[in-house]
Each structure stands twice: as C-alpha cells, then as structure tokens.
Amino acid sequence: MKSFQLSENTRTFLSKYQLFEDDSIQQAQLQHRMKLVEAFGIKKGMRVLEIGCGQGDTTVAIADAVGENGYVVAIDIAAPDYGAPVTIGKAAERIKKSPLGERIDFHFEMDFSFFESTIPFDVAVLSHCSWYFRQPRDLFLYFKKIRGLAKHICFAEWDLDFTSITQRPHFFAVSISALYSNFVKNDGNIQNLFHKTQIQQLLQQANFEVVKQLTVEARFLDDGHWEKNHANNIRAEFIKVPPMLQTLVASYYELMNASDGNDHSLNSFIVCAK
Helix, strand or coil: CCCCCCCHHHHHHHHHHCCCCCCHHHHHHHHHHHHHHHHHCCCCCCEEEEECCCCCHHHHHHHHHHCCCCEEEEEECCCCCCCCCCCHHHHHHHHHCCCCHHHEEEEECCCHHHCCCCCCEEEEEEECCHHHCCCHHHHHHHHHHHHCCEEEEEEEEECCCCCCHHHHHHHHHHHHHHHHHHHCCCCCCCCCCCCHHHHHHHHHHCCCCEEEEEEECCCCCCHHHHHHHHHHHCHHHHHHCCHHHHHHHHHHHHHHCCCCCCCCCCCEEEEEEC
C-alpha cells in the first residue's frame, strides 16, 4: 500500500459513517472516489443512477454527496458472489448496515438493457466500469438509453494519457490485459480500453453535449500495481495467440517490467454531459 495523506473530507466521512476505519486500501479508494464525485458536481437532494457500481466504492461517495434527502440506485450486471477479496454482495451488505444504507438501493445481476424507471434521474454515473465492455457499440447503447432516463451523465475512467514515466507500467499492464481478453475468454475487469476522445464521441453520438472535462490525480492508488501483477500472472497464456502478437506482447512486458519498482497508477479522467 502506497503512503497517502487522508484529507479532512475523508476523515469526516470515516468518522460519520463508521465505514472502512480499519482498511487503508478502502480509505485510499474512498478518497479518490470522493474527488470524482466532487468533480461530477453531485448535489444534495439529487436522485442518482449508478451503473456498474461494483463493491460500492463510488456509491458511498455519491450517497454522502446527495445527503439524507437524496437517493442512489446502484446497479451491476455481476452476481453478488463476484469480486475479491470481498464480493460485491458482502460489500453491499456492509454499506447497507451503515447510516448511508437507507439512501442506496442495490441491484445485482441487473442488465441495464432491461432496467426501467418511471421517475427520471438527475444524474447517471459510470465510474471506472467502461473497460468491462467488449464492444464500443455496447457502451454507446448504454449512453443512448441513459439519454432517456437522466438529465446528465457523469463518466470517469483511467486516463491512458499518462503524464509520468512511473505510470507507464500501468498503461502497458492494462494494454496487455485488453489484448489477452481479445483471445482468451475471461471475466476479468479489463475487456477493452477506451480513450477519453472515444468516450466524448460516443456521448455526442448519443445526443449528449459535453459540458465538462478534467483529470483527477490517482497516482497514489494501488491499482497500477495490481494490474501489473495480473498481467505478469497471465503471461504464459499468450502462447495461445498468433506469433506476431506474441512478439508485440513480449515488447509490452519488457517495457512494463523495466521500471525500478517506483510505479504509480494512471490518473482518472472525467467527462460530464447533458
């Protein structure tokens, strides 16, 4: 775990809701997700739809931001027993027992294609979930459906435009995982990579108008380290891919592992549209 300084907002959250008090990894994730939600402009009293909520890292930050009079509907296509070291179901149970629980309605094994709501949402949020999509068209269809359900959409994902050489290993790790998913069927969290310009284009095609774009610092997170370990663990399986691709992947591995160990995660980019 990289060292990081807890912000005043994070300390207030931990004390107020009695969540993640003994979990430094979750505290780091929380601090980052609170920064994302702040950048989204989520306000008190809002009704928010979160798609791809996972273990609820962003969900709790949204629930805090909307306050007691706001509400969050958090959905994920995965089953409750998905995820490690804590499943998404167990994570949701813990959150529901906290003071935030009454503001959140979790729905797992929920394909957004079949999601219905008679009440419109102020905002729809997709936070660090787009790389699960195998095809750009699938993400576009989600955007198109959101157009009829919410007034605004707020999107966050890892920024492939790394700004420091220490972030390069994370870039190559996720690139390796995306290539792997194109040849080996798996349920990993990287099936495809989207650059921020692609997201902007897909939003525009779905009749959204982009109103905000910015970058949020995330180098202190451990995600880059985790993705690098995962990439190294699947290296032997690339024997199944064509020889020319094996040469490319071997180059990626050399570049990923050439660092001195002082690796950092990619930053997050944000796109908000109406």
